[in-house]
Each structure stands twice: as structure tokens, then as C-alpha cells.
Amino acid sequence: MEVEFKDVEFFKRMMDVIGNLMSDVSLDFDQEGFTIKAMDPANIAMILFEGTKTLFSAFNVEKETKLSVSLDDLNSILKMMKKEDKAKFKDSKNKLEIDIKGKSRLHFSIPLIDENYTAQKVPQLNFTAEASLVSSALKESIKAASLVDDSIYFTVDGTRLMLSSRSEEKDFSQEISMNENKELLNIKADGMTRAKYSIDYLTKFLNVADQDRPVKVLFSNNYPLRLDYELINKDAVLSFILANRLE
Numbered sequence: 679m680e681v682e683f684k685d686v687e688f689f690k691r692m693m694d695v696i697g698n699l700m701s702d703v704s705l706d707f708d709q710e711g712f713t714i715k716a717m718d719p720a721n722i723a724m725i726l727f728e729g730t731k732t733l734f735s736a737f738n739v740e741k742e743t744k745l746s747v748s749l750d751d752l753n754s755i756l757k758m759m760k761k762e763d764k765a766k767f768k769d770s771k772n773k774l775e776i777d778i779k780g781k782s783r784l785h786f787s788i789p790l791i792d793e794n795y796t797a798q799k800v801p802q803l804n805f806t807a808e809a810s811l812v813s814s815a816l817k818e819s820i821k822a823a824s825l826v827d828d829s830i831y832f833t834v835d836g837t838r839l840m841l842s843s844r845s846e847e848k849d850f851s852q853e854i855s856m857n858e859n860k861e862l863l864n865i866k867a868d869g870m871t872r873a874k875y876s877i878d879y880l881t882k883f884l885n886v887a888d889q890d891r892p893v894k895v896l897f898s899n900n901y902p903l904r905l906d907y908e909l910i911n912k913d914a915v916l917s918f919i920l921a922n923r924l925e
Contacts, residue, residue, distance in 0.1 A: 679707055679743040679769045682736040686765040688909065690756045692916065695886040696725050697749040699879070702791055704746040707739045715800060722921045723879050726800060729914035736766070745774050746791040755786050801919065803904060805896040807834040807871035808864070811854065813887035813907070815861035816895070819852055820884065824877045826850040829923050831874050832897055834867040839895075843877075863892055873897050874923045880905075883918040900925065 683689050696703055700716040714727035731737040745767075755776055759765060763780035770787070778784040823830040823843035833840040837856040844850070854862045887893055887907050894906040905918040 679740070679745075680736070680738045680766065681707070681734050681768075682764060682766040684733060684735045686756075686759050686763055687761045688733075689765070690759060691886050692727065692909075693749065693753055693756055695883060696727075697753045698882045698885075699723055699725065700749060702746065702748050703752075704744055704791075707743045707745070709739055722876070723883075724800070724919040725883070726917040726919070727914065732913045735764075743769055745769055747774055747788060748791065751788040755788070758784070801902070803896075803902060803919070804898070805901075805904065806869070806898040807832075807867035808894065808896050809834060809839045809862065809866075810864040810892050810894045811839065812861045812863070812889075813884065813891055813893045814889040815854065815859075816893055817884050817887070817889075819854075820877055820880050822852065823850050824881070828877050829874050830877050830880070831872060832895065832903065833870070833872040834865060835870045836867075837865055839865055871897065871899055873900050873903065874925060875903050875920055876923060879920050883920075886916065897922075 696714070696716060699718045701719060703714055703716045706713045711728070711730040711733070714725065717724045759778055760780055763778050766777040766779070768775040772790050773787045774790060776786045776788070819841040820830060823841060826843040826848040827845045829843060831842045833842070839854045839862060840851065841854070842851040856862050856865055883905065891908065895903065896906070897903040900922055902922055903920045907916045908914070909916055
């Protein structure tokens with residue numbers, strides 16, 4: 679297997695976000711592209727990624743290939759890359775070889791994790807509420823809620839998305855309506871829906887989101903949340919599943 683990324687900066691950003699939550703990751707390649715499934719050590723959050731082979735300037739994958747690596751190892755190398763650099767990945771004898779071509783040529787090899795390492799299974803979740811909004815609006819709401827507490831409530835009621843946070847002495851609430859806010863692109867729910875989530879995890883995930891791109895929020899009453907975010911002209915989708923906090 680040998681592939682070369684068109685945009686190494688995109689890959690760096692994505693792996694940096696995953697590295698803030700996970701210690702290792704499995705890059706699973708097939709003839710159509712590659713996927714990532716990773717669970718954080720506390721079993722609170724999972725990151726899912728699906729990308730097509732159009733993300734690569736060269737893509738030679740003859741069979742399904744699993745590259746399971748330490749994110750500390752991988753990200754320490756990616757941080758050395760500049761935006762204009764070319765990055766080629768190749769699997770070879772239980773190692774991942776990385777060639778960087780820029781003003782100079784760099785070559786690294788890092789060990790693959792035990793071949794018995796298996797990516798986490800994606801849980802089957804059924805959601806009763808869904809809202810799509812501009813990512814900058816969601817980032818601002820989460821930042822505001824962080825001034826009050828370390829958790830945020832998501833509530834959908836009719837055509838309204840409500841975000842709130844409260845502590846013993848402070849309170850924050852915001853209402854985003856389909857009728858009044860251009861940032862809210864779509865909303866639907868089977869009745870009023872409400873759940874509570876960690877602000878820290880949400881903030882780390884949303885660091886990868888561009889300001890003007892939409893993010894889809896899916897959840898149910900006192901139930902895990904899923905965020906879906908499209909990257910690079912719909913050639914890739916990054917998703918985040920987060921366990922709810924108890925009331």
C-alpha cells in the first residue's frame with residue numbers, strides 16, 4: 679500500500695484533533711479510500727472518519743490494509759510538515775513509512791501496533807432530534823456556556839434549538855430559531871428533546887471545523903450525541919459520538 683495526500687494540512691488538523699482525545703488510531707484503507715474509528719481511553723467519546731480516494735494525488739491500495747499507530751508517534755512527525763509539503767505513506771514490514779517532500783526530503787518509519795489491535799465497533803444509535811447549523815454558531819454557544827459550567831444542555835422544541843448551562847451561581851441560555859436565525863439550517867424532532875454533554879469534549883472536536891461549514895447535531899433524551907461534519911467538498915465526513923452526562 680502506498681498513498682500520497684493532496685492536502686497534508688487537512689490531515690494534520692484532523693489527526694491533531696483526534697490526538698487530543700485518543701492515544702492510538704487505526705487507519706483502515708481499501709480500494710475506495712480510508713476510514714478511522716477511535717475511542718478515547720475513558721470510553722466517553724468516539725471519532726469516526728470516512729474519506730474517499732479523491733483526497734490523494736496517488737493512491738495504490740490493492741487490498742484492505744490496517745495501519746494501527748500511536749498518535750504520539752504520528753503527530754510528532756506531522757507537526758514538522760509545512761502546508762506545501764507532500765506526504766507519502768507506505769506500509770512495510772510491520773512499520774508505517776512516511777516520506778516528506780518539501781525544501782528537503784525527510785524519511786521516517788514508526789512501528790505499527792500489534793496486528794491484533796481492532797478498531798472500536800460503531801454503536802447503533804437511534805436519534806429523535808436533529809439540527810444542522812453553521813459551526814461558528816455552535817462554537818460560540820459552547821464558548822459562552824463554558825463561562826458558566828463544564829456541561830451544556832441541548833434542547834430541541836419544535837423549530838427551536840436551545841443551548842444552556844447552569845451552576846450554583848451562574849446561568850446561560852440561548853435560543854436559535856429557524857424563523858429568526860440564518861445560522862440554523864434545518865431542525866426536526868419527535869417531540870421535545872433534551873440532553874446534557876461535556877463542554878471540554880465538544881470544544882476539542884469542533885477545533886477542526888471551519889467557521890462557515892455546517893455541522894449536524896443528532897441526539898435523544900438523556901442519550902449520546904453525534905456530530906457530523908463534512909470536510910473538503912463532501913469527499914470526507916468526520917463524526918463524533920459523545921456519551922451524555924446524567925442529570
